[in-house]
Amino acid sequence: MANINHHYLKLQAGYLFPEISRRITQFSEANPDAALIRMGIGDVTEPMPAACVEAMQKALAEQGHRETFKGYGPEQGYPWLREKIAEHDYAARGCAIEADEVFISDGSKCDTGNILDILTASSDSSGRGNVIAVQDPVYPVYVDTNVMAGNTGHPDENGEYEGLVYLRASRENGFVAPLPDGPVDVAYLCFPNNPTGSVATRETLKQWVEHARRHNTLLLFDAAYEAFITDPHVPHSIYEIEGAREVAIEFRSFSKNAGFTGTRCAFTIVPRDLMGATPDGTRIDLHRLWLRRQSTKFNGASYIVQRGAEAVYTDEGRQQIAGLIRFYLENARLIREALKEQGLEVYGGVNAPYVWIRAPEGEGSWDFFDRLLNEAHIVGTPGSGFGRSGEGYFRLSAFNSRDNVEEALRRISRMKLAVS
Ligand code: MLT
Secondary structure (H helix, E strand, O other): OOOOOHHHHHOOOOOHHHHHHHHHHHHHHHOOOOOOEEOOOOOOOOOOOHHHHHHHHHHHHHOOOOOOOOOOOOOOOOHHHHHHHHHHHHHHHOOOOOHHHEEEEOOHHHHHHHHHHHOOOOOOOOOOOOOEEEEEOOOHHHHHHHHHOOOOOOEOOOOOEOOEEEEEOOOOOOOOOOOOOOOOOEEEEEOOOOOOOOOOOHHHHHHHHHHHHHHOOEEEEEOOOHHHOOOOOOOOOHHHOOOHHHOEEEEEEOHHHHOOOOOOOEEEEOOOOOEEEOOOOOEEEHHHHHHHHHHHHOOOOOHHHHHHHHHHHOHHHHHHHHHHHHHHHHHHHHHHHHHHHOOOOEEEOOOOOEEEEEOOOOOOHHHHHHHHHHHHOEEOEEHHHHOHHHOOEEEEEOOOOHHHHHHHHHHHHOOOOOOO
8 A cells, every 4th residue: 555645644624725715615505696706815817918918829829830839848947038037037136147047837836835855855754854934924835835745743733833933923023024043944935925915124134144144044035926016125036135145045926917827937046056955964056956856847837838928028018017016006005995994904915915904803813704704705815824923814815806896895894893
C-alpha cells in the first residue's frame, strides 16, 4: 500500500475559500432566489485589457500555421517576456534584475507553494525543517504549504502550528507585523498585504533586509498587489532596498493587475546572489535549484498566455491596466466610505484592493460572515480564516462590478451595524 504524506492530515477543516463555498452552497440551497453578491475571494471581474486579448488572439492564430506554430517553450519563460519584465518592472525602478533571474509561471499561488521544493528535503521525523515565520493574519497558502511539506508540527487549539513563528499584525501596529525576535530561516512577507491591505514603508523593508542579512534569513516577498500602490513613497519591489538581492525571492502576478486569474500568468524573481545552505553548511545558489526544479516539474506557461502578458508592457496595455486599477480602487473607496458611515472601523483599500473591517462589537468573524450572508446576501471573507489575529475582522474585496458594489452598499446601509 502506498504510504501517504501524513502531514496532510494535520491540515485543518479545509482551505478557507472552499469552506466559504460550502457555506454559500448551503445558503443558496435554502434560499434559491437570493441574489448573492460575492465580495469574498479576490477574483477580478472586469474584462482583460484589450491589448492582452488581441495579443493572445494573434498568438492563437500563429498556432494554426506550420511556420509560426510553437511546441514546448523554455520552462523558465520566453526571453522576450522575461526581458520586458526586467526592464519595466525592475530597471525602471532602479532595481538590478537580469532577465534570466525572472521565471515565468502559471501563478504566484503555485510558486509560493512550490518554492518549498528547493528549501526542504523530505521532512525529518521531528516534523521540522526550516524555521519559518509568517505574518498573522496571513494568506493561508503560506501556512498550508508548509504543513504539507512537513515543516510544522500539529495545530494547537487556536489552529496555530507548532514550529511556525507567527508575527502578529494588529491595528496597534498598523497591520504591519514586527520583525521576529530572533533568527528564522525563512520569512514570508506580503505587501500590499493580503488580507489587511496594509503596506510596508521603505524603512520597514530596510529593517527586514538588514535583519535577513544579519541572520541569513530568506525573505519570500509576495508583491502580487503592487499595481494597487498609490502612495509614491511606498516601494513596489523588495529589490528597491539595497542588499535585497542577497536575501529575497519576489513573487509577482498578472492576475490582479491585468485580469489573468483565469488565464494564468505570473513570475518569480530568484536573483543569482541568493544562497542557501546544505546540511554541512556549503552555500548553494537558489537560482540554480529553482531552474532545475522548474525545468523538471514544469513545462512553462502557455505561449499564447505569455504573449498576452507581454502586451501588459505596451503603451495601450499600460493605459488599460491603469484604468482597471483606478476602477477597482474606486470600488474600494466606495466600500470604505460606506462602512465608515455605518460607524465601522475600516482599514486598507487605499493601496490595495482589499478593505479590512473590524466586525461590530461582540461579533466574531464568522458571525459577521453569516450575518452579511443571511441579512444582505453578501459574501465576504472572515478575518479569522487568515489566522488568530484576524479574529474579529472581516475582508471585503473591491474586485467587482460597480453595480454590484453599489447594490451591496445599499443593502449594508439598511443593516443595523452596531458601532464597535
Ligand atoms: C484571495 O482572495 O485572497 C486571493 O484570491 C487569493 C489568491 O489570489 O490566490
